[in-house]
Structure formats: C-alpha cells, structure tokens
Amino acid sequence: MSEEKHHIVSYRTHAFVLLALLVLTGISVAITQLEMGPMNTLAAMIIAGIKAAIVLAWFMHLKFESRFFAFMVSAVVVVFLLVLLVTFFDYSYR
Amino acid sequence: MTVHRDDLGDKMGMWLFIFTELLLFGMLFVVYAVYRSMHPEAFKLGGDELDVVMGTINTIILLISSMTVAMSISAMQKGNKKLALTLLTITLIIAVVFLVNKYFEWGAKFEYGFNPGAPELLELGHGTILFFGLYFIMTGIHALHILIGIALFIYVVWQIRKDKIHQTDYVWLENTGLYWHLVDLIWIFLFPLFYLIH
C-alpha cells in the first residue's frame, strides 16, 4: 500500500558515520582535558552539535526524508534556542 | 472499516513525539544553563567528581548501539530478517550494559554521599547540591528512556519473529529506531555537560 520509495542506507555508510562520531567523541574528550577556560564549553558544545547533526542526518534519515522533516527539526531547535536566549535576558542582567 | 495505512504519517507522528521529548529535556538544559551561570565554580568541581572513563565508555557503546539499530533498518529493507534480529539483539544488550554501568556509577555517588538529601551533600554548598540534583534528575530521566527503549526493542524483536514486521511493513522498527536515536542525541549533550567541561 505504501508506495513511497525508501532510500536504503548501506552498512558501509553506517560504519563510517559511527567512525566519525567516535572520532568526534575522542576529540571532545581530549580537548576538554586542556585548560582553555570558557572555550572548553564552547568547543564541547560545538562538537556535540556536530555529532547531533550527524545522528539526525544519517541515523535518523533526515537526509533522505522529505525536506519538510528537516525544516520541522530546525524550527524546533530554533524555538528551543530562542527560549534559552529569552530566559537569559533575565539571568544575564540580574 | 478499511484499514488505513500511512507509513510517512506514522513516522511524522513519531517525529512530533520526539519534538515533545526534545523540549522536555530542553527545559532541563535551560535549568542546567541557568544554574551553571550562577555557580560556575561548583559545577566545575562537581564535574571533576564524575568518572570520565565510565562516561566515555557509555558514550561509545551508546553510539555503537545507534549504529546497530540504524543498520537493522537497512537489513530489514533488504529483507535480511536474521541480520536485523541479530543487530537488534546487540542493541538490546548494549542498552542493558549502559544501565548496568549507570547503576555502578550512581552507586559510587551514593557511597560518597552525593545523593539528594544526603547530609554530606548538604554541607557542600548550594552549587554542588544543584549540580548533583540535576545530575541525578537528568541522567535518571535519560535512564528511564533507556528502559522504555528496551521495552520497545523487546516488542519489535517479538513482532519481527512473528513476521508482523517485515520487509514491506517495518514502520514500527523505524520509529523505535528514531526513538533510540533520540536517547542517543540527549546523551550526546549530557555527556560533555556533566563529565567533560571543566
């Protein structure tokens, strides 16, 4: 009944994605052992963001679904970041 | 009544549920961010108390389990039922191992008196109380999601064995996979925030 075409992701791709995620994990563990002050947090969050994007795109198939799914995810992330931002309008200026 | 089937619709429903979960954890991250900004020193010291090795091991195995579940979908799409089942079983085992690790980690924290309400913790000052309060709540709710994931995997494995989930109708497997990746996504952020950042 379901007539949509399904994109089958190859095992090789999955393995590469895992490899990338593991490398990024290693980098983030290594980088946070250095003393870089607030840059630590920034670096760790950027790496986590990249890892999340990879998981979303490949493991969660966003890359292969209709564009609307990716749009929804981005919209939700934006809403969350805005909530965080607006909350800090309070906490940054107390 | 004619049976209505819409795989894309089902997947969309799962995504919407994932958004709900993201916002639920998102608010915990907001709480974390606020208290970290108030008590940066205490949060650093709290992070030092956590076991980076244990955290890294859990991160690695969770990432591997994400791959195995994603691969099991590919296997199902190719009609390789046996491989799909094997990969799901591996995922299940990893999920259990994750919880066992968590159990020992939590146990150690209880031993040192970092658990909520412990008299030792109450002496350590506000920032540390908040750090460990958040640590237990956030990893606790995350562990609860792992438990739900385990239940879902058991159901899916059972359905695959009964051929209720098969090469042309596997949206349950896909949605369970999505759910599992969500659990992974949350951990991707929990791990650096609690264990790594100094």
Add this chain to the structure above:
Amino acid sequence: MSEANNAHNVSYLEYKGQYKGLLAWIFSTDHKRIGLLYLYTMLFFFSVAAILGLLMKTQLIAPGYTIMGPQTYNSLFTLHGIIMIFVIVVPGLPAVFGNFFLPIMIGAKDVAFPKLNLLSWWFYIIGILIVLTSQFMGDGPPDTGWTFYAPYSFRTPTNVLPAVFGAFVMGFSSILTGINFVVTIHRMRAPGMTWFKMPLFPWTLYGTAWIQILATPVIGITLLLIVAERLMGIGIFDPALGGDPILYQHLFWIYSHPAVYIMILPAMGAISEIIPVFSRKTIFGYKAIVLSTLAIAFVGYFVWGHHMFTSGMSGRALYTFSFLTFLVAIPSAIKVFNWVSTMHKGSLQMQTPFYWAVSFIFVFMIGGLSGLVLGSLATNVHVHDTHFVVAHFHFIVFGGTGYAFMAALHYWFPKMFGRMYDMNWANLGWGIFFIGFNTLYLPMFYLGIMGMPRRYYDYLPDFHGGNIVSSLGAWVMVSGIVIIFANLIRSARHGEKTTEKNPWGGKTLEWQVDTPPTLENFEEIPTIEKGPYEFED
C-alpha cells in the same frame, strides 16, 4: 457486515460495534464519539468548577467570614483553577469540536491515529481522577493555586502531589491530541484541499496542535521537578538548597502562557467559521487570519515573562517581555478587524450561534485591551495580583474560550445530535448569561484598580459595594448557565429530530454530510475545488 449496520448509512450514534452500552462509547475509536466523550466530561466538570466559583463569589459578598474560612477558600480557588484550566479550557475546543469536526472538515474518515485518540481521552480521565484524589486524602486539599508556585508547593503539607501528577498525566493527553491533529492535517486532507483551501477552524487547530506539542512537555518536566522536590528532597527550586524560585515561574509560564493560546486559537477558529455563515459572506482576509494564527502561535511562545513583572526579573527581561507582549496583540487585533469586516454589509442571520459569536468579539476585546494594561510595565505593577488580573483572564479565558465554546456548541449541535434545540430558550439563556457575566467581571476591574488583591477570602470594607454587584452577577450568570444546559440536555434527548444536512447554510464540508454523520463520515472522499467560504456565486 449486515446491511442495517453498514458503515455508510448508519449514523455514528446508532452504529453497533463490538461493545454495547457505555462500553461502546469508552472503547470507541470513532473520532465523533470521542469528541462527545470529551464534551460530556467537560460539561460535568465545568458544572462542578462553576459551583466552586459561585461559592467563592458568595463568600466574597461581604467582608469577613460569610460561608467559609481562609483555608477552604484557598483550596476552592485551587481546585477551581485546576479544573477550569487543565480539564476544561486547555483541551476545550480541540478535544470536543476538533475531534468531532476536524476530520469531517478536511474530508477524512477519521483522525490519523484513532487508537491514540482514544488513549488521549483515557489519559485525560485518569488525570482527572488523580487530581480528584487530592481532595480526599489525609492532608487536606491543595492550597497552592493552580500555578503551584515554588517554594510553597513543596512546603505546604496539603496534597499537592496528586494534583501535580494528575496535571502531568493530562498533559500527555494534550500532547497526543496535538500529534494526532498535526499528522491528520498534513496527511489526510481530501484531494484538492490545498492548505489555503482549508477552513479556518482546522487552521487554528493546526497552530494549536503545534503549541500543544512544543509547550506541554515544558509543564510536564516542571511538574515532575516539583514531584522530585517533594518526594526526594532534590533541590532545584528550593532557595534553601540554592534553587531559584523565579526559575520555576519561568518554566511554569513557558508552558502556561502558550497554553492561553491553546485555549484561544481554536476559539478564534470557531468564530471564524460562524461569522461568515451567519453573515452570508466570504470571510474577510482569509490569509490574514491564517497568518495571524501562525504568528500568534509563534510569538505567543516568547511572552511568558509578562506574568512575572513583579517577581524580581532583570530590567532588560522586563522590557523585552513587555515589547513582545505588545507585538502579540497585533495579530489578535487583525482577527477582530477581519470578523467585523466580514459582518459589514453582510446579510446577518440573528440566530443563537451568531449571538454567541458577536458577544465573543465584545468580551474578547475587553479582555484583550485590559491585557495591554497588564502588558505595559508601569500599569502592571499597580494592578499586579489584584482582581484586575482576575477580571482580565476571565474575560479572555471564560469570555473568549467559553463564549466560543458555546457558540460552537449551538452551531454544530444539530449536526452532532441530529436534533434541534429550542432557539427561544437558547436565546434567553444567552441573554441572562451575558448580563450576568458582565455584572460579575466588570466590577472586578474597578476593584483591582482600587487595590483589592486576588486570592484572599476577606477584604477591606471599602471594597464592599463592588463585591456585592459582582457576587449578584455570579448568581445571574449561573442561572443563565442552568437555562442553557437544561435546554441543550433536554434537546439532545428529546429535541425535534432533524436530518437536514445544512440548517445554517454553511459552505464547509461538515454541512454536506449526513445529519448526524455516518460512521465513516463520507461514502466517498470528496474532491475539493472551491475555497471554504464562497457564498457569492
């Protein structure tokens, strides 16, 4: 399947499924039956909470102890708030009319996930039951107000836990309904029904569903944190353990302000359906209404701080929130202009649903404009936590959502039950209700400006006059409610039977199906060619 029980020619009310009697309802996955389940539950609990409100107003008819003491009063306004907010107005129009009419209006046979839909109702009922246990357990009914503010909510000895947990469970119901509606609207519109040919009520449900999905988890986790704080002594909001109680208020309102839009958006949608039908005119500015709906849903997510102007936020947060609040007033005003312009030079049909719709615009404007008084910083400080606020949100939540609910009920009643109500009684009930409503709430604006604080069982003798008027208004309003409900209940059972498909002359799809609808709504899924409100052809 026997001919007599064929899904295509049997009304959903008479269809015989696997179960009989009550079970045929509470285990039905038919969206129409589920809609009615919600309707009956809501009418019952609305009556309960209205009686609580009446008791409070009776207490306030004179200063000092009239019929109850402070503790009773505190637990009454708490229960009144919890029921009215979580049980009535938040699920309100989406759960009743959304469930019943969304699939029909977009040309579908059911919602996308019928079983999940039934599960929503079960979560809802279980949540209510958990909340109710808080009234009968050992330590006395909760006295925190429906807002459960920290740190009082984990210091008070009363049964806050079941109330909080019940609200949490009801949140699941709301989320599942939201998921269901978004997928239904995306995936199940009839062929030819493009997004901009969709009627406005489904559009507002779409905006609402997104808020339900994205905001409800916030209250979920917040309430869970209160549970954790009470049960396990985890310090998150407790200032004694370093927590920040204002952060609780942030989280609470990050949900509860968007929740106001969960309440009002579908109400606006229902009004947008009724006004063109009873004006015999195309809706004015269809796209403006759609876009303002989405704008309200989005901007409404970021204005929560205006509930906290006196809580001790930073100055920058204060004017940010005040600015955003003024911003969100614009799309609401756009809608009012659209409704009024639709009526302009229309051929107005003076019938009960139209009375409700027009009075909705009246009270909604009073509520909305008084909201601007609260949204600007200087005046807010003066009237914060006074009866002014109580009057304002009753004008919006009861005046807005409540009037729209009654408008929708009188509009869709013949379709839902296949019977007609007595129009004279309905009009009389509306008139008495309208007079009572304004007599009840208008003096509260005045009392608030004079400085009468909310949530006290007692007040200074200076406020006596206004309170007498207000309390008398409460009795008049409740008489109106009794007439309306009696009329509707009698009509649902014994009213004149009708199979007239289109009693009001509407153009949307629900007026083209049988009255009452058959189990599957449509024998054949229609193909849509025209917009939803094309009257002049």
